[in-house]
Amino acid sequence: MSSFNNKNNNEQNSGQLKKFLKVIKWFYPGLKVKRWVTLLLAGFFLMLFGVYHFGRDTSLLLKIFDALLSFFAFIAFFAGFKSLIKSFFEVIFPQKNKELIDIIYEKRFLLKGPKIVAVGGGTGLSTILEGLKEYTANITAIVAVADEGGSSGRLREEFGILPPGDIRNCLVSLAEAPRLMRELFQYRFKEGDGIKGHSFGNLFITAMTQITGSFEEAIEESSKVLAITGRVIPSSLDKIRLRAEYTDGTVKEGEDKIPVAGKLIKRVSLIPQDVKPNPKAIEAIRAAEIIILGPGSIFTSIIPNILIEQIKEEIFRKCVLKVYICNVMTQPGEADGFTAADHFEAILAHSKRSIANCCLINSGRLEYELLLKYAQEKSFPVILDRERLKKMGVMVFEADIVSKSNYLRHDSARTAKEIMNIYNYGKKRWKRLSVKLS
Numbered sequence: 001m002s003s004f005n006n007k008n009n010n011e012q013n014s015g016q017l018k019k020f021l022k023v024i025k026w027f028y029p030g031l032k033v034k035r036w037v038t039l040l041l042a043g044f045f046l047m048l049f050g051v052y053h054f055g056r057d058t059s060l061l062l063k064i065f066d067a068l069l070s071f072f073a074f075i076a077f078f079a080g081f082k083s084l085i086k087s088f089f090e091v092i093f094p095q096k097n098k099e100l101i102d103i104i105y106e107k108r109f110l111l112k113g114p115k116i117v118a119v120g121g122g123t124g125l126s127t128i129l130e131g132l133k134e135y136t137a138n139i140t141a142i143v144a145v146a147d148e149g150g151s152s153g154r155l156r157e158e159f160g161i162l163p164p165g166d167i168r169n170c171l172v173s174l175a176e177a178p179r180l181m182r183e184l185f186q187y188r189f190k191e192g193d194g195i196k197g198h199s200f201g202n203l204f205i206t207a208m209t210q211i212t213g214s215f216e217e218a219i220e221e222s223s224k225v226l227a228i229t230g231r232v233i234p235s236s237l238d239k240i241r242l243r244a245e246y247t248d249g250t251v252k253e254g255e256d257k258i259p260v261a262g263k264l265i266k267r268v269s270l271i272p273q274d275v276k277p278n279p280k281a282i283e284a285i286r287a288a289e290i291i292i293l294g295p296g297s298i299f300t301s302i303i304p305n306i307l308i309e310q311i312k313e314e315i316f317r318k319c320v321l322k323v324y325i326c327n328v329m330t331q332p333g334e335a336d337g338f339t340a341a342d343h344f345e346a347i348l349a350h351s352k353r354s355i356a357n358c359c360l361i362n363s364g365r366l367e368y369e370l371l372l373k374y375a376q377e378k379s380f381p382v383i384l385d386r387e388r389l390k391k392m393g394v395m396v397f398e399a400d401i402v403s404k405s406n407y408l409r410h411d412s413a414r415t416a417k418e419i420m421n422i423y424n425y426g427k428k429r430w431k432r433l434s435v436k437l438s
Contacts, residue, residue, distance in 0.1 A: 036084035043077030046070075110137035110229065114423055117142060117288040119235075119305050119315075124296030126169035127409065128325065129230070131416025133174050139230030140284035141170045142311070144304040146242040146270070149256030151188070151198045155206050162215050162239065166301075167232055168201035171219070173412075175226035185226065216278075233280045235305045241271040242304055255300050259333035267350065268299050270307045277310045285314040290423045293356055294325040295410055298343050299334050303350045315355045321426035323397075323419065324356040328366075329408050332378045341388040348392075359389055360418060362410070364400030370408050381408075397422055 050070030054063055113136020118125055121144035132139055145162045147153065152165035172182050185201035195203070201222075208218035219232060242255045246263040253271065285291065294302050306312045315322060324347060326340045335343065340361050347356060361384050374380070389396050399418040403411040 036080045038080075039076055040080030040084060043073045043075070043080055046073035047077060049073075110135070113138055114289040114420075115284075115287050116140070116290055116292065116419075116423075117284050118292040119302070119311075120144065120292075120294050120296045121147070121166040121301035121304070122296040123169060124294060124301065124325075124327070124410065125166070126173040127412050128292065128295070128415055128419070129170055129173040129412075131412035131414075132419065133176075133229040134413070135416060135420050137229050139174065140281075140288075141174070141230065141232045142235050142278075142281045142284065142305060143167055143170055143232060144301055145234045145236060146240045146255045146300065146304045148241070148254050151202045153256060154198070155202055159206055159210070160239075161206060161209050162234055162237070164202045164205040165199070167219060167234065168199065168205060168222075170232040171222055171226050171228055172201065174228040174230050174232065176229055177226045181226065233278055233284070235281055235311060236275050236278055236308055238272075238275050240275055240304070242268055242300060243271050244268045244299065255304075258300060259297075259331070262333055264336070265299050265334065268303055268307070270304065275308050277308045281311060282314055285311065285318060288318060288320060290320055290419070290426065291315060291318060291322040292325060292419065293323065293347065295327050297331055297334055298327070298338070298346050303347065306347070306351050306355060312351050312355060316351070316353055321358055321422060322356045323422055324359050325410070325415065325419075326359055326361045327382055328362050328402055328410060329374055329379045330382055336378070337380075339383045339385045339388075341385045341392065343382070344389060344392065344394060354393065356394070358395035358397060358422065360397045360399065360401070360415075360422065362400065362402045363398040364402040366402060366408055370406070374408060 047070050050066045050073055054066035054070065110133075115138040116132060116136060117140050118128060118132070119142045125141060125143065129139065129141055143166050145166075147163035147165055148156065150165065152163035155161060156163045168185060172185050175182050175185075185199070185204065187200045189195045189198055189200075204225075205215075205218050205222055208221050209215045212218055212221065215234070216237060219234075223231065241253055242258060243251060243253045244258040244261075245251050245266045245268075246261065247266045248263060250261075250263070252258055252261050258265070258268070293306075296302055306315065324344060326343055327335070330336060330338050335346075338346075340359060344356070344359055348354060361382075363384075366381055371381070384396075384398070386396055397418065399414070399421075401410055401415040401418055403409050
């Protein structure tokens with residue numbers, strides 16, 4: 001019995017010692033805490049002293065002294081309080097180029113933003129995410145994991161992990177980390193045996209997977225390093241391959257090999273067919289206030305996600321605006337000659353039901369010189385066949401969302417702004433409908 005009591009006493013003493021050591025840490029040099037706490041407390045007690053004596057002193061001179069003392073004590077208290085808070089925020093949110101009030105406002109504003117789920121892959125999805133993070137922190141990117149080409153394909157084959165490339169692009173797009181850190185993750189080695197062609201970000205995620213033993217946990221840790229707004233999750237944690245059947249009856253396996261065949265694609269399917277969805281993807285879809293599909297390669301980036309049965313079902317059931325963002329240009333070997341309605345029909349054919357109810361299409365002017373450049377690669381503007389889309393029951397939104405750079409692709413800021421306009425339109429529409437029903 002005595003040994004039991006001694007054990008309890010030892011545990012209590014150990015707990016008290018730990019608490020004491022935690023208190024001692026606040027007095028370590030260089031924390032920039034002690035000086036502001038001292039100033040804050042000094043100002044507070046001097047302010048109390050001045051107010052207390054102001055009511056007791058009868059001499060006008062002493063009352064003036066007490067008033068001045070209280071005034072300067074208040075300034076010291078306020079300065080200490082402000083500097084203490086700023087000292088904490090500089091460590092927690094190290095954006096050196098932003099004022100404290102701007103950081104607080106942005107965080108509060110973004111946390112109140114809509115819950116957006118963006119489904120896709122490739123560079124198209126990452127472009128959209130970069131613009132959306134300025135409107136909300138509640139972004140979930142659901143990314144296809146069928147990639148087998150380039151650095152991702154090599155790492156997938158050598159280490160048996162899911163392809164990290166599209167995941168990396170999305171992480172960098174949502175990153176709040178310094179520019180140098182983002183550039184580091186996108187840096188691609190141009191030489192070196194074994195690492196030539198690999199991006200640093202892909203190698204980092206691969207190494208993190210080896211350390212943690214989980215691809216999912218590797219993404220979470222990488223998200224912390226890049227301080228991302230929102231989250232990025234693979235559509236499935238299963239190892240997936242993509243299979244294409246062409247209109248001439250031939251088939252091809254491998255995401256990277258499908259477009260190079262130069263044939264019209266009839267349908268694509270997953271190997272294996274009974275792919276399990278990522279539970280986090282299902283949770284995100286159920287909580288979504290708007291769902292975005294695309295932009296990106298229609299058969300190899302967007303459709304692979306909706307071939308996962310439960311993801312398809314959850315998107316179909318969700319009663320929100322589900323926007324397909326149509327590509328600006330056709331993709332050689334994958335969507336040759338496709339109009340906007342052809343892209344939409346491909347999604348419907350693979351989902352076997354209407355899992356999208358509206359379409360966002362670029363109406364901005366395309367530079368003639370760039371059109372000539374793209375034409376040499378057999379890529380042409382996607383034609384808007386508006387009436388055909390309307391007959392399919394699709395709401396059509398048109399806007400100037402093309403980038404004014406050296407590429408004919410979506411502008412992240414303009415596209416994000418239009419997505420928010422569509423979201424606000426949807427909110428008003430559901431509100432009017434609910435009023436009528438009530």
